[in-house]
Amino acid sequence: MADAAGHITARGVIAREVGKPGQVEEFTIDPPGPGEALVRILASGVCHTDLSVQNGVFGGDFFPVLLGHEGAGIVERVGEGVTNVKEGDYVILAWRAPCGECRFCLAGKLHLCAASLNAEKRMRTMDGITLQPVLGIGTFCTHTLVHSKQCVPVDESLPPEQMSLIGCGVMTGVGAALYSAKVEPGSSVAVFGCGGVGDSVIMGAKLAGATTIIAVDIDPKKLEWAKGFGATHLVNAREGDPVARIKELTGGFGVNYSFEAVGRPETTEQAIFCRDLAGTCTIIGVAGPTSTMKELPLGRFFDLGGALRVSWYGDCLPTRDFPLLATWYQHGKLDLDTVVTRIISLDEAQEGFHAMERGETLRSVIRL
Ligand SMILES: NC(=O)c1ccc[n+]([C@@H]2O[C@H](COP(=O)([O-])OP(=O)(O)OC[C@H]3O[C@@H](n4cnc5c(N)ncnc54)[C@H](O)[C@@H]3O)[C@@H](O)[C@H]2O)c1
Ligand SMILES: [Zn+2]
Ligand SMILES: [Zn+2]
Known part of the structure; x- marks a missing residue:
């Protein structure tokens, strides 16, 4: 009015x-x-x-x-x-x-x-x-x-x-896979947190041609959904150490790309240490200004190499990417x-x- x-x-x-x-x-x-x-x-x-x-x-x-x-x-x-x-x-x-x-x-x-x-x-x-x-x-x-x-x-x-x-959520997740981490064809991926954002990372990783996509959540229903979006393996973090399970699923090595889409210190640490050598860890979850990670063992972190980075909005360019994602939806790819x-x-x-x-x-x- x-x-x-x-x-x-x-x-x-x-x-x-x-x-x-x-x-x-x-x-x-x-x-x-x-x-x-x-x-x-x-x-x-x-x-x-x-x-x-x-x-x-x-x-x-x-x-x-x-x-x-x-x-x-x-x-x-x-x-x-x-x-x-x-x-x-x-x-x-x-x-x-x-x-x-x-x-x-x-x-x-x-x-x-x-x-x-x-x-x-x-x-x-x-x-x-x-x-x-x-x-x-x-x-x-x-x-x-x-x-x-x-x-x-x-x-x-x-x-x-x-x-x-x-x-927001879909662009952030898809963009985190495509632009922030630049997931490569044939690579392995782990996604911590399979809400709207995490499942969009899974869709983005699949579009990029990743062949192993490990979904990690504490809720079985979320894991079932994640499978529908393209996760090849499901890990319930309540049923044991998710890092050990990810290593098991990747020949003992860990993944090439990990994504944190929860916003918690423990999942951040898991996302950092579930990588293979030279892997990329991308933080999407917002932990908030008072949250801290108690320890980051620098020796282990250095020896893994690779990259730790934060993704804002999936490093997208809305004028380029919103119409693109809309078209992918239209074509049944998202x-x-x-x-x-x-x-x-x-x-x-x-x-x-x-x-x-x-x-x-x-x-x-x-x-x-
Ligand atoms: N970086 C950005 O630009 C950006 C953009 C949008 C959202 N976000 C952030 O991304 C995060 C996810 O957003 P969302 O809307 O998908 O939230 P959501 O609540 O829908 O999903 C979070 C998921 O994490 C799971 N989870 C909780 N504890 C867990 C644990 N210990 N291990 C594994 N999984 C666990 C939950 O079961 C849930 O499925 C939030 O922190 C949000 O603020 C960031
Ligand atoms: Zn949002
Ligand atoms: Zn500017």
């Missing part, structure tokens, strides 16, 4: 305080400024990062927060000077949009942009407090305001629930239908978090 001056009244899930479940509230959005776009959300995935934000894992400075950062929708209005999208475009929202001007962009490394574009803070609670949207987007809502460069158009025949997932485990309403966002904690879903998707 817009008033005469073009202010919109929207509805969204707002977390007011650290650790308190966010509730659906009305909030206001100013008309889009230069370079900005107002987007009507059609679908939003529920990513673990939203729950971490609500729980204060990233600190308490972000409240009140408009939750959600994995969304697809329709551009409803654009501000002055916007040329990359227009009213009516069907888009996936990106939480990174390269500025083109920072030291990384100038060096041609746009995926590392240090000044990613966001809209100005123009969304406020009804009592006038400026909202902080998660990762500069905010998608558990009817409408949101973003930088126009955060809008990436895709084929409008594709379903919004599946497309929304490309906005099974996003199975990742969309449950469709819920805006009022059920907290239920989406609980279902994730109980291990019942890969992704709940809020349909608006």
Whole structure:
């Protein structure tokens, strides 16, 4: 709903305080400024990062927060000077949009942009407090305001629930395999944590031609799902040391590529030490600012060689990769239908978090 001056009244899930479940509230959005776009959300995935934000894992400075950062929708209005999208475009929202001007962009490394574009803070609670949207987007809502460069158009025949997932979890996982780790054909891979992100790593590793893909989780149901996405071996970490089991499955050597998609110190350590010589370990899970790994035996670490790296957003370039992943979905190469485990309403966002904690879903998707 817009008033005469073009202010919109929207509805969204707002977390007011650290650790308190966010509730659906009305909030206001100013008309889009230069370079900005107002987007009507059609679908939003529920990513673990939203729950971490609500729980204060990233600190308490972000409240009140408009939750959600994995969304697809329709551009409803654009501000002055916007040329990359227009009213009516069907888009996936990106939480990174390269500025083109920072030291990384100038060096041609746009995926590392240090000044990613966001809209100005123009969304406020009804009592006038400026909202902080998660990762500069905010998608558990009817409408949101973003930088126009955060809008990436895709084929409008594709379903919004599946497309929304490309906005974070699926892109992160597939990109971590293809771009961060650069998995090679014929290689071996281990993935710790088979949620929406980990299963997308598995899909990415399969696309890259890995021939051994070991899924590690503590939940048998997650492991069954992982098999459907292309895992060749399943390891339940509750039933013994997963590193020893991975070694057993790889002729005693370990894997060429390991991925941590849980966000815990113990799985990070396991991901580091389940590698073969010169293997690459890629950290995707967000452990949070206070988490520490008690010990890193440097001798063992050195002797293994290889690389330890962090993957933000799968080192993707949304304008290149969102349409690519959408096309792979269309061609049946990415099974996003199975990742969309449950469709819920805006009022059920907290239920989406609980279902994730109980291990019942890969992704709940809020349909608006
Ligand atoms: N780096 C990035 O850019 C980026 C992007 C998106 C999400 N993330 C992070 O990735 C992580 C995964 O996100 P998700 O949405 O897939 O979460 P999720 O909750 O759906 O999945 C996590 C999985 O880890 C499993 N798990 C828990 N403890 C385990 C253990 N000890 N050993 C093995 N498996 C274990 C759970 O059973 C679950 O299947 C989160 O930390 C999230 O914040 C990072
Ligand atoms: Zn930049
Ligand atoms: Zn996410």
